[in-house]
Amino acid sequence: ANPRPFNFSAGPATLPEPVLRQAAEEMLDWHGCGMGVMEMSHRGKEFISIHEQAVATLRELLAVPSNFHVLFMQGGGLGENAIVPMNLAGPQPGGLVDVVVTGSWSKKSLAEAQRYADARAAASNDADGRSAIPAPGTWQLREGAAYVHVCSNETIDGLEMAELPDLAALGCRSPLVADCSSHILSRTIDWSRAGVVFAGAQKNIGPAGLTLVFVRDDLLGRALPICPSAFDYSVVAAHGSMFNTPPTYAIYVAGLVFEWVKAQGGVAEMDRRAAEKSALLYNYLDDCGGFYRNRVALTARSRMNVPFFLHNESLNDAFLAGAREAGLLQLKGHKSVGGMRASLYNAMPLAGVQALVGYMKDFARRHG
Numbered sequence: 146a147n148p149r150p151f152n153f154s155a156g157p158a159t160l161p162e163p164v165l166r167q168a169a170e171e172m173l174d175w176h177g178c179g180m181g182v183m184e185m186s187h188r189g190k191e192f193i194s195i196h197e198q199a200v201a202t203l204r205e206l207l208a209v210p211s212n213f214h215v216l217f218m219q220g221g222g223l224g225e226n227a228i229v230p231m232n233l234a235g236p237q238p239g240g241l242v243d244v245v246v247t248g249s250w251s252k253k254s255l256a257e258a259q260r261y262a263d264a265r266a267a268a269s270n271d272a273d274g275r276s277a278i279p280a281p282g283t284w285q286l287r288e289g290a291a292y293v294h295v296c297s298n299e300t301i302d303g304l305e306m307a308e309l310p311d312l313a314a315l316g317c318r319s320p321l322v323a324d325c326s327s328h329i330l331s332r333t334i335d336w337s338r339a340g341v342v343f344a345g346a347q348k349n350i351g352p353a354g355l356t357l358v359f360v361r362d363d364l365l366g367r368a369l370p371i372c373p374s375a376f377d378y379s380v381v382a383a384h385g386s387m388f389n390t391p392p393t394y395a396i397y398v399a400g401l402v403f404e405w406v407k408a409q410g411g412v413a414e415m416d417r418r419a420a421e422k423s424a425l426l427y428n429y430l431d432d433c434g435g436f437y438r439n440r441v442a443l444t445a446r447s448r449m450n451v452p453f454f455l456h457n458e459s460l461n462d463a464f465l466a467g468a469r470e471a472g473l474l475q476l477k478g479h480k481s482v483g484g485m486r487a488s489l490y491n492a493m494p495l496a497g498v499q500a501l502v503g504y505m506k507d508f509a510r511r512h513g
């Protein structure tokens with residue numbers, strides 16, 4: 146069979162080919178039980194074993210400490226924007242939420258939190274065109290805030306925090322909430338700095354419909370009375386993510402991806418590859434003589450999502466059409482930003498980035 150094209154979608158995104166093959170093979174009959182995974186009761190022993198294995202492998206990959214619960218939820222990143230304040234903000238008036246605005250996603254988190262709490266931007270890069278991340282020392286954090294929200298990788302703008310902020314070092318005692326949707330499993334997480342970490346699955350992990358939530362033990366039991374039971378972290382934790390029917394097929398595929406990551410060498414290897422792949426593309430963008438350009442400050446560039454612009458934007462359609470023909474899919478930038486965006490998640494091989502840079506060089510030669 147012909148090799149599959151390389152798919153640079155920002156999400157739902159490319160998955161490891163061996164995972165897709167295994168899922169296809171097991172579609173009609175999982176491990177000889179006579180049922181496909183989609184057809185199993187979530188309370189039967191077959192699915193329970195799939196679920197438990199996925200949680201265990203995920204805990205191992207990210208070295209999740211025992212005082213954190215791993216919850217498999219639904220509602221995606223935008224769902225969590227409401228679920229987090231409903232769980233943590235505390236009764237109004239009074240509940241303070243500080244949000245560090247570094248791009249489109251944290252801006253949405255701020256707007257949603259304002260429906261449930263006295264939420265404010267602690268900092269914002271609106272004014273500088275989202276080219277850099279405001280230094281933590283400049284964040285205006287309020288005493289007694291229920292939590293501080295960051296998006297550690299801004300998928301649309303292509304900005305990534307080099308590490309989770311150390312709030313304690315800033316003299317802040319509030320828990321940190323981090324939206325890691327678009328770079329989870331590409332690097333380790335410093336759990337000593339985190340209160341809640343959440344991530345939609347549809348980038349680095351598996352099918353859309355599953356949301357991973359990691360909640361520190363002491364943050365359970367604070368939900369507002371209006372919080373739906375299915376979204377109350379303490380209810381979900383008490384039922385082992387089985388209070389309601391979980392997204393079973395998405396959990397199964399996520400489990401296959403976790404095993405794949407482990408077999409490749411774990412998160413440390415994903416981290417090494419992310420550095421290698423993104424450096425290849427950024428180095429070309431910086432050295433190409435201006436035909437293409439990335440506008441993000443060197444220290445804030447995302448290793449997962451690389452937005453770039455053609456100097457001559459009238460060539461955009463020709464660039465995308467030629468890319469498709471060359472087997473390079475979904476390179477169009479987000480509609481709010483324009484230009485191009487290449488997402489380089491864990492399942493994107495180095496060969497895909499090499500093919501992309503090769504195509505870009507060739508296109509620039511033909512149109513320069």
Ligand code: PMP
Binds near residue numbers: 223
């Ligand atoms: N946060 C981030 C960082 C994202 O990249 C996305 C999706 N692209 C979201 C939140 C929203 O996720 P969902 O569409 O699953 O609600």
